[in-house]
C-alpha cells in the first residue's frame with residue numbers, strides 16, 4: 001500500500017491545467033456554499049436552541065431574499081457554464097496539423113494503428129508537443145478511451161468513428177483506462193500512453209516492425225478483397241472511381257449530397273445499399289463480417305492517399321458522380337446544413353478551426 | 356398526564372394475514388411497503404458491503420470479475436428501483452398523503468393495493484434473476500452490451516424493473532387524483548403541506564417518465580430475445596438511442612428519488628424550529644420547477660457519448676437551470692431556522708444532515724454539468740460520490756428522518772431518543788468517510804465499475820471501505836430500536852412533537868378511517884407559534 005497519495009492526477013497535456021483550473025474554481029465555489037450553509041445551520045441550531053424563554057419569531061418570507069438567492073446562484077452558474085463550454089469546445093476541435101492515429105476498441109483490449117503502419121496493443125506511443133488526434137471505433141460494445149493525465153475521455157462507439165485529441169506536454173507513461181462498462185474484463189481493458197520527446201518518438205517509430213505504411217496495408221487489403229474488380233480508374237468500371245473521393249461531396253441516387261468522410265467510406269463498405277452513388281447500380285456486396293475494422297481503417301487511409309485532394313478538382317471524378325462547377329457553392333451549403341443537423345460529431349476531417 | 360394508546364386503530368381493527376394481504380387501507384399498505392423496502396434495502400446493503408470489501412485490495416482478490424459485476428448491478432437495481440424510488444412516496448407518502456389532505460383514503464384504494472403487488476412481483480422477478488445466476492448489465496442496462504453480449508438473465512431483470520415501474524405509475528396516479536379531488540373542506544392548494552406538494556411533483560414525473568423506461572426496456576428485450584435491431588449496430592440499430600431513452604426517464608427519476616425527501620425536510624425543519632416555513636410558495640413551486648426542468652436535461656449523462664457539441668451546450672445550460680430550484684430550497688430551509696426555537700431531536704438531526712449533504716451533492720452536480728470538466732470526471736468515482744451524496748446523503752437521510760418523525764404516528768410508540776441520536780451521528784460520520792474520498796478518487800481518474808484498480812488508488816479505497824462499515828452500523832441501529840420500541844417504547848400520544856398538520860390532529864395510531872370527525876381546515880400550514888406552549892425537551 002502506498003501511503004503518500006496525491007489528490008490530483010499528473011498534468012501531462014495542454015488542457016490538463018485548464019481543466020484543473022475550472023475544477024479548482026468549482027471546488028472554491030462548492031466549499032464556500034457548503035460551509036456557508038453548514039455554518040449557518042449549526043450557528044442557528046446553537047444560537048436559537050430551545051430554552052424555556054425562547055419563542056420563535058414568526059417570519060413568513062421575503063421576496064427580496066428569494067430573488068437574491070435565485071439570481072446569485074444563477075449568475076455563478078452561468079460563469080461556470082460558459083467556462084466549461086469554452087473549454088469543451090476547445091477539447092472537441094482538433095487542430096488541423098494533428099498527427100492522426102487510429103484506435104479500435106474491443107472486448108477487452110485497445111488496438112492502435114499509426115500512419116506509418118506501426119501497430120500496438122494496449123499501448124499508445126505519442127510525441128510530446130504535437131497535437132495528436134485519435135480516431136476510434138469499437139468492434140463490439142461501447143468502450144471509452146480515458147487518459148486521466150490528459151483529462152480527456154471519449155466513448156468509443158461500435159457504429160461510427162469518434163475522435164479525441166490532445167497535446168502531450170510531459171514525457172512519461174500514463175494510464176489508459178476504459179471507462180465505459182463493457183463486460184467481464186472492463187477493468188482489464190487498460191493500457192498505457194507513452195509520451196516521448198519527438199526524437200525518442202522518431203526512434204521508436206523507426207524501430208517498430210511496420211510492414212509498410214497504413215496506406216500500403218490498405219492497398220493490399222483493397223486488392224485482396226477484390227475491390228479493384230469494380231473500382232478502377234478506367235471508364236469500363238462497374239463501380240465509381242475512388243480517386244479523389246475522400247473529403248469530397250458525393251451525389252446519391254436520391255439526389256442527396258453527402259460528404260465522403262471516414263464514416264461514409266466505412267458505411268459504403270459495410271452497408272453499401274444505405275447510400276448508393278448516383279448513376280450506379282447497387283451491386284456492391286456488403287463486406288460486413290469479412291473486412292475487419294482495422295482493415296477498413298487501412299483501406300480508408302489508402303483511399304485518402306489515392307489522389308491528393310487539391311490536385312483533383314471536384315468535377316474531375318468518373319462521369320456518373322460528376323458535379324458541375326456551378327453547383328459547388330450550392331453543395332457546400334447543403335453540406336454545412338447537413339453537418340449541423342447530423343447527430344454526432346463533426347466528420348473526421350473537420351474544418352478544424354481553433355476557437 | 357401520560358398518554359394512552361387509543362382503543363381502536365388501524366393496526367388492531369382487524370387481525371390475521373388476510374386482513375393485511377387484502378387490505379385497502381392506505382396505512383396498512385404503507386406498512387406492507389415499509390417491510391418490503393426495508394427488505395430490499397438490506398439486500399442492496401449486503402451487496403454494497405461486499406463491493407466495499409472487495410475493493411480493499413487493488414488486484415481483485417475476493418471475487419471473480421463476473422461476480423463483482425453482478426454485485427454492483429444488483430446493488431444498483433435494488434437500491435434505485437426497489438428501495439429509493441418507492442421509499443418515501445410508497446411508505447411515508449402512502450401513509451400520510453390522505454391524512455395530510457384530510458380524507459379517508461387514497462382515491463383508488465384497490466389500485467393502491469395493486470401497486471404493492473406489482474412492486475412485489477417486480478421484486479420477485481429481480482430476485483429470481485439474482486438467485487438464478489445474477490445479472491451483470493449494470494443498473495443502466497447499456498446496449499448493445501446488455502442486448503447482444505451478456506450471457507446472464509438480463510430480460511428477467513428488465514421485466515422486474517418494468518413491472519415495478521407500473522407500481523410507481525399507479526402510486527403517482529393515486530396521489531395526483533387524491534390531491535386534486537379529495538382535499539378536506541378548507542384545504543386549499545396554498546394550505547397543502549409541502550410534503551404533499553413535493554410528492555405531487557414527484558407523481559407527475561412518475562406518470563410521465565416511467566412509461567419511457569418501460570418502453571426502453573421492452574425494446575431492449577425485443578432486441579435481445581428476437582434480434583430486432585434497435586440499439587445494436589450489428590442489427591442496424593443505434594446504441595446512443597438507448598442512452599437517450601434511458602436517461603429521458605432516469606434523469607427525471609433522480610427527482611422522483613429526491614423530491615419526496617425534500618418534502619420530508621420541509622415538514623421537519625419548521626416543526627423543530629417552531630416556525631413557519633420561510634417562503635412557502637417558493638418552496639412549493641420549486642418542486643414543480645424541478646419536475647418540469649428535470650425532463651429537459653437528460654443528455655448531461657452523455658457529454659462524451661458522441662452527441663454533437665451543440666446539443667451538449669444546450670443540455671449543460673439546462674442542467675444549471677434545474678440546479679437553481681434546489682438551491683432555493685436549501686436557502687429557504689436554512690432561513691426557516693433563523694430566529695427559531697430549535698430542538699435537536701433525532702428527526703431534526705437527520706434534516707440538518709440532509710441539508711448539508713444534499714448541498715454538497717447538488718454542488719458537485721455543477722461540476723458534472725460543466726462540459727470541459729465532465730469530460731474528465733464522467734464515469735469515474737466522482738460521479739459515484741455525487742449521486743451517493745444526493746441519494747444516500749439526501750434521500751436516505753430524509754427517509755430516516757421522516758421515519759423517526761412519523762414513527763409515533765404510525766405505531767403509537769416513541770422510539771428511544773439516545774440511541775437514535777447516536778445512530779444519526781454514526782450515519783453522518785460513516786457516510787462522509789465512505790463517499791468523500793470517492794470525489795478525490797474520481798478526480799484522480801479511477802473509473803467506476805472497476806473490479807481491479809492501480810495500486811495508487813488503494814489508500815482512498817480503504818478509507819471508503821472503512822467508512823462503509825461505520826455507515827452499516829448507523830443503518831442497522833434504527834432497525835433494532837424501532838423493533839424494540841414496538842413493544843417497549845413509550846406511548847407517544849397524538850402529537851408528541853406538537854406539530855401542525857392534520858396527521859397530528861388524529862390519534863396515534865390513526866383509526867382506520869383516519870379521522871374521528873372529518874376535518875375542516877381553517878389555518879395556514881405550519882401555523883407554529885400561535886398561542887402554543889411547547890415542552891422544552893423530549
Ligand code: HEM
Pocket residue numbers: 495609610612613655656674675677678681716717718719720721723724729732733734738741742745746749750
Ligand atoms: C442539483 C442539481 C444536479 C445536477 C446539476 C446534477 C448533475 C449531474 C450530472 C451532469 C450527472 C452526469 C455525470 C456524468 O455521468 O458524467 C449526474 C449524474 C447522476 N446524478 Fe446528478 N445532478 C443533480 C442532482 C441530482 C440528484 C438530486 C440526484 C438523485 C437524487 C442525482 C442523481 C444522479 C445519479 C444517480 C447520477 C449517475 C447515474 C449513473 O451514471 O449511474 N443528481 N448528475
Ligand SMILES: [Cu+2]
Pocket residue numbers: 143144178179180181182183185186187189
Ligand atoms: Cu470497458
Ligand SMILES: [Cu+2]
Pocket residue numbers: 605606609652653655656
Ligand atoms: Cu441527470
